[in-house]
Amino acid sequence: xxxxxxxxxxxxxxxxxxxxxxxxxxxxxxxxxxxxxxxxxxxxxxxxxxxxxxxxxxxxxxxxxxxxxxxxxxxxxxxxxxxxxxxxxxxxxxxxxxxxxxxxxxxxxxxxxxxxxxxxxxxxxxxxxxxxxxxxxxxxxx
Numbered sequence: 199x200x201x202x203x204x205x206x207x208x209x210x211x212x213x214x215x216x217x218x219x220x221x222x223x224x225x226x227x228x229x230x231x232x233x234x235x236x237x238x239x240x241x242x243x244x245x246x247x248x249x250x251x252x253x254x255x256x257x258x259x260x261x262x263x264x265x266x267x268x269x270x271x272x273x274x275x276x277x278x279x280x281x282x283x284x285x286x287x288x289x290x291x292x293x294x295x296x297x298x299x300x301x302x303x304x305x306x307x308x309x310x311x312x313x314x315x316x317x318x319x320x321x322x323x324x325x326x327x328x329x330x331x332x333x334x335x336x337x338x339x340x
Contacts, residue, residue, distance in 0.1 A: 201326045202228035205292070208333045210234055213260030214290075218249040220266040220275075223294040229265075242266045246278025246289065253287045261288035261340045268294045272309045280316040288340040295322060 199207075206228040209217065217229040220242045230236050239245035249262035256262075266275055272293040282289040293309040313320040319339035323332045 200224075200228070201323070201329055203232070204326075204329045205333065206232035206234060208330065208337075209263055209290075212337055214263050215260070216252065216262070218245045218252070218262065218264040220245050220271055222267050223265050223292075225265045225292060225294070242271050242275035243278040246275050246282060246291065249289045250278065250282040250285060250287045253282075253289055254285070258288040258340070261290055261337070263290040263292060265292040266294065268309070269307050272312070273307050276312065276316070279313055283316045283318075290336055290340060291317070 202224045205225060209229060210232045214234055216235045216237055217226070218237050218239060219226050219229075220239055226236045226238075237248065239248055245266065246264050249264040253262035264275070264278075266272060275291065275293070279289070279291055291313070295309075308322075310320045310322045317339075319336055321332055321335065323329060
């Protein structure tokens with residue numbers, strides 16, 4: 199099983215029925231294959247805002263999820279993440295990571311560092327074997 203398939207299955211088991219997203223990330227296809235409806239947006243900040251509104255209409259049960267590409271996508275989503283955090287909305291943000299060989303190379307945008315001040319939990323998934331543990335901590339923080 200690929201990491202994206204495992205994440206999609208965990209999302210489904212946690213009650214996520216819609217994945218707000220901005221291409222490109224392989225999580226979109228994995229979520230669709232798992233029966234989660236992808237909702238594409240035209241800009242990352244707007245996608246997080248859509249997830250924020252969705253979570254608020256459901257009183258956070260289940261939380262909302264948003265996925266986007268690494269780098270510019272994660273940077274563009276930052277204002278939406280900050281807004282969801284200040285609103286107290288349970289939104290799980292899933293930015294695609296840089297390939298491991300380039301993850302520490304300047305000037306790559308490190309979502310876990312940048313989002314640490316505007317989220318309850320910000321963690322990088324480095325090892326595939328840690329997928330379930332990282333996702334458990336993420337959902338527990340929501």
